[in-house]
Amino acid sequence: MSGDRTKTSAIEDSRFRLLIDAVVDYAIYMIDPDGIITSWNAGARRFKGYEEAEILGEHFSRFYTETDRHAGLPQRALDTARNEGRFEGEGWRVRKDGTHFWSHVVIDPILDASGVLLGYAKITRDLTDRKMAEETLKQSEQQFRLLVQSVTDYAIYMLDASGRLTNWNLGAQRIKGYRPEEVIGQHFSIFYTPDDREAGEPQRALETAAREGRFENKAWRLRKDGTQFFAHVVVDPIWGETGMLLGFAKITRDITEVTQAQHALEQTREALFQAQKMQAIGQLSGGIAHDFNNLLTVILGNLEIVRKRVGEDPKIVRLLENATQGAMRGVSLTQRMLAFARRQELKTEAVEIPALIQGITGLLRSSLGPAVKLQTRFAADLEPAAADVNQLELAVLNLATNARDAMPDGGKIVIGARTEEISDPAKSSLPPGRYVCLSVVDNGTGMDAATLASATDPFFTTKGVGKGTGLGLSMVHGFIAQLGGRFILKSEKGVGTTAELWMPVATPGSLAKPAINVPSMAPVPGLCVLVVDDDSLVLTSTSLLLEDLGHRVISAVSGAQALEVFGKSPAIDLVITDMAMPHMNGAQLAQAIRGIKPQVPIILATGYAERLEGFVTELPRLSKPFTQLHLVEIIAQAMK
Template identity: 60%
Template sequence: MRDSLAQVKLNEEERYRLLVDAITDYAIYMLDPSGRISSWNPGAQRFKGYRTEEILGHHFSRFYTEEDRAVELPARALRVAQTEGRFENEGWRVRKDGSRFWAHVIIDPIWSPSGDLLGFAKVTRDLTERKRAEIELKKSEQQFQMLVQGVSDYAIFMLDPDGYVSNWNLGAQRIKGYRAEEIVGSHFSRFYTEEDRAAGVPERGLETARREGRFEKEGIRQRKDGSHFWAHVVIDAIRDETGSLIGFAKVTRDITEKVEAQKALNQAREDLFQAQKMEAIGQLTGGIAHDFNNLLMAVLGSLEILKKRMPEDPSLVPLLDNAMQGAERGVALVQRMLTYSRKQNLNMTAVGVPQVIADMMELIPRSIGASISFETNFEEALPPVVTDPVQLETAILNLIVNARDAMPDGGSISVRADAVPGLAGLSPDAAFVRISVSDTGEGMDTETLQHATTPFFTTKGVGKGTGLGLSMVQGLAEQSGGRLLIESTKGKGTTVSLVLPAADADADETPANESLPGTRTCIEHDHARRPLTVLAVDDDALVLMNTTLMLEDLGHTVIEAFNGQAALETLGTAGTVDLVITDHSMPRMTGAELAERINAQWPHLPIILATGYAELPSGNGDQWPKLSKPFSQEQLAEAVALAMHRCPEQKTAAAR
C-alpha cells in the first residue's frame, strides 16, 4: 500500500515536471532560499538563453541589470516575497548574450509543512513587444505633444464634454493671449463676442460637433485684451472605443490678414469695375457729345432764326420759347455729362469761395423756398481755390438744390468752407479748401450712398432729376485736382464736401460773376456789320445750313463746303475770302488739318475751328480760335469779331 502511494506521488511529480517543461512562453524555475537556481524549464532557456547545465547553481541576480543589482533589487525581491508572500514587478532583464528584454516577474515563497522556507518559485514572462509598443506609443504621444505645442500659427486645445478647456498649446497662447494656467478650466465661450454669447453661438457649435462629429465656421473671436480677430474654427468630437463622448478637439486659425486681404481685393475689384464703368461712360459721353451738339446746334440755330423772322404771334411765341428752352436744357445735360467725364474744358483760375456764395445769395432763397433756413460759415483768411468759377457756382447750386429736395417738410442748409491739409490720395504737401453743404434732411442709407455719384442714379423720382448733379460735382472736383466726399446717415442728414486745391497766396482772384474770356461781348453789336465773305465748312448739312443762315442774317456772304478738300478747292477758285469757319470733326481731313494747310498757303486768312467735342485732340488745333457747338448767333458774331482782330487781347480766346 505504501509502495502504491509512493508510486502515485512519483507519477504526480512526473506529470508536474512534464507540464512545467512543456511551457515555453513562461520561464518557470526554482530558487533555493539564498536565490540560487535549482530548476530550469525550456521556457526559461528560450527567454534567457542559458541551458540547464549552464545556469543551475548560479544566483538569479545575474538576470538583472547592473543598475538594479546596484540598488539590491534581487535581494529586495526575495525579501518581499518571503515577508509578504508574493513579489510582482516589471522591469528590464538581461539575457545570456547581454541583450535586454522587458519581463513581468512573479516570485512566490515555497514553505515546508513545518513552515520552513524551502525556496522560491519564479515565473517570468517576456513582455518586450508590449513594452516596445508602449514605448513607441509614448514616444508618439510625446512627439505629438511636441508637435502640437510647437505649432504657433494654430490654436490647438481640448475641451471636455461641457466645453471647458483641458489643455492649451503655444499657438493658442499667441493667438488668444492667455497662458495655459490662466485658461485651463475656463469655458471656451469666453473667446466669443458678447453678441455671439448672447445668441448662443458657442453652444450651437458644440451641439453641431456632438451631433455631426464636426463643426466648422469663420467668425469674429475675442482675445484676452478685448481685441477682435477673424478666426477659422474647427471643432471635432472625440469619442472612446464605446462611442461615448469624451471631449472635443478645437483648432482655431487667425485669418484676419486673409480676410482683410480679401476685402482689399474685393474693394480693388469693385474700384476697378467702377473705374471701368465710369471710363466707359466717359468715353461714351465724349463720343456722343459731338453728335448731340450737332443735333442741338441744328435745333437751336433754326429756332433762333425762326424766332427772329416769325411775326409776333402770342399763340406761337410761347411754343417757340418752350422748344428753345427744352433744347437749351439738352445743351446743359450734355455739358453736365462732359463735366462728369472730365472732358469739359475748365477755365482754371483763383476763385474766392465767399464771393461765389455772395454772388449767389439772390438766387439761393428763391431756389430753396421759405420753409428752409440757410446759413454760411467761412473760416477767416480763407485762401481762394483753383477751379472754374462758373462750374463751381453751378456745383454749389446743385448741392444746395439736392439738400432742398432731401427736406420736403423744411429744415436747414448750411454752407461752410475751411482750409484742410492734403487728404489720402491727394498731395500731402498741398493745401486744400473744403466747401461743405450740410442739410438736416432724410439722409441716405448705405446702398444709396454707394451709388450717389453714379451717373443717372437718382432718388428724386421720374422727371425730377437727371441723376448727373453729384456726378458733375465729382467730375469738377477731380478735374480740378480735388475730391468729393459724402457723409450721410439715414434719418440724420447729409454733408457733401467739395475739396479743391488752394491757390497761392499771391494769386489774383477772379470774381465768380465775371464772364470768362470769350463769353463776354468785347465790342458793340455793330462789330460784325462789315460784310465779310465767309467760307463755312461742315460735313453735317443741318449744321452747315444753320451756320450759313446765322452768318447771312448778320450780313455776311457765305460759301459752303462739305469737306476739307472742297474747301481748299473753293479757296483756290473763289477769289477773296475774308474768314474760314470749319468744323473740326470731318472725315479724311479734320478741321485742324485743314487749318494748317490753309495757313501754309494763305497765312493771313483768319480761321475759326468749330467743334461739338469738349476738347480738341492733341496737335496744332489749339492755335486757332475755337467755337464750341452748339453756339448761338451772338456767340458766332463774337467769334467772328475775335477772329477779325476786333479784340486783339482775346485773339485766341474760345467763344462758348
C-alpha cells in the same frame, strides 16, 4: 502503498515538467536560495537564447544589465520575494547575444513544510513589443503635445464634457490673453460676449458638436482685457471606446485682420466697379452729348438763317423763337451730360469761396424760400480753390435746391468751407495735396443706404416722373472730378445730408490761361474757308452760316479729303475743322496742314473738352453748338 504513492508522485512530476516545458511564451525556471539556476524551460530557451546545458548552474543575475547588477537589483528582487512572499516588476534584461528585451518578472519563494527556503520559482515574459509600442505612443503624444504647445496662431485646447477647460496652449495664451493657471478649470463661455452667453451660444456649440460631429462658426469673442476679436471657431467631440462623450477639442483662430482686409478688399472692388460703371456711363453720356451737340448746331444754325431771311411776320417769328428756346434747353441738357462725363470746357481760376457764396446769397435765399434758414461758416485761414466759377455756382445752387426739397416742412442749410492737407492716400480717395472742402449740410429727411449708393448715378432721381432730370448730382460729381477733386455725399435717414466738394487749392499751375477777349465786330467778307466735318448736316449748316457772312466755303467730310483739297487750293485763308473725326482727327489734320502751310489760321470745333497736346492747345476753340455771332468772334480771333 508508499511505493505506489512514490510512483504516482513521479508521474505527476513528469507531467508537470512536460507542461512547464511546453510553455514557450514564458520563461519558467527555478533558482536555488543563492540565485543559481536549477531548471530551464523551452520558453526561457526561446527568448533568452541559452540552451539548458549552458545555463544550469549559472547565477540568474547574468540576465540583468550591467547597470542593474551594479545597483544590486538581482539580490534585491530575491530579498523582496523572500520577505514579502512575492516580487513583481518590469525592466530591461539581456539575451545571450547581448540584445536587450523588456521583461515582466514574477519571483515566488519555494518553502518546505517547515518554512525553510528551498529556492525560487521565476517567471519572465518578453514584453518588448508592448514596451516599444508604449514608447512610440509616448513619443508621439509628446511630439503632439509639443506641436500643439508651439502653435501660436491658433488657440488649441480641450474641454471636458461640461465645457470646462482641461489644457491651454501658447496660441490660446497669445490670442486670448490668459495664462494656463488662470483659465484651466473655467467654463469656456467666459470667452463669449454677454449677448451670446445670454442667447445660449456656448451650450448650443457643444450640443451641435456632439449631435452633428462638428461645430464651426465665425463670431466675436472676448480677450482677458475685455477687447473683442473676430474668431473662426471649430469644436469637435471626443468619444471614448465605449461611446461615452469624454469632452471636446476646440480650435480658435483670430481672423480680425483677415476679415478687415477682406472687407477693405471688397470695398476697393466695389469702388473700382463703381468707378468703372461711372466711366462707362460717362463715355456713353459724352458720346451722346457730342452727337446731340452736332444736331443742335444744325438746328440752331438753320433757325438763325431762317430768322434772318423771313419777314417780320409775328407768328413765324414766334415759332422760330420758340424753336430756338427748345434747342437752347437741349444745349443746357448736353452741358449737364458733359459735366457728368467730365468733358465740359472748364475755365479754372482762383475762387474765393466766401465771395462766391456771398455773390449768390440773394439767389439762394429766393430759391430756398422763407421756411429754410441759410447759414455760412468759413474757416479764417481758408485758401482760394482752383475751380470754374460758373460751374461751381451751379453746383452750389443744385445742392442747395436738393437740400430744400429734402426739407418740405422747412429746416436749416449750412454752407461751410475749410482747407485740409491730405498726406496719406490710404486714408482718402484723394491724391496727396492741399484741398478746399466746400460743404452743404441740411437737416432734412436724409437718404437710406440704397438711395445714397445711387444718388450720383446719371438720370437717378427721387423727385418723381417729370420733376427732375436726374443729372444734378452726377453733374456735380463729374465737374468736381474734372477739377481733380472729389464729390463726397454722406446721408442718414431722418438725420440729414452732407455734400462735400473737395477742390484743389489754387496754385499757378492749376489755373487756366486768361481768355483773349475779342470785341464784337462785323464779319469781314471775302475769306476762303475750308470747313471739315464728318457730319454732313453740321458741314452744311456751318457752310450756310459762313456763306451768309460773305465767305467762300470749301467743304470736306474727312481729314484725308481736306488735305487733298488744301493741296489743290492755295487760296484758302482759314480752316475750321471738327475735332472728333474717324481715321484722322482735327488735331492730326491741323498738324498736317501746319506742315504744308504753317501760317494758315486753324479753328478747332468740338462738342466737348478733349485732351490736346503740342501746338494745337494754342489754337482757337469753337464750342458746339455755336451761333453766327460765335463764328464772327472766333474768326476775328483767328485772323488777328
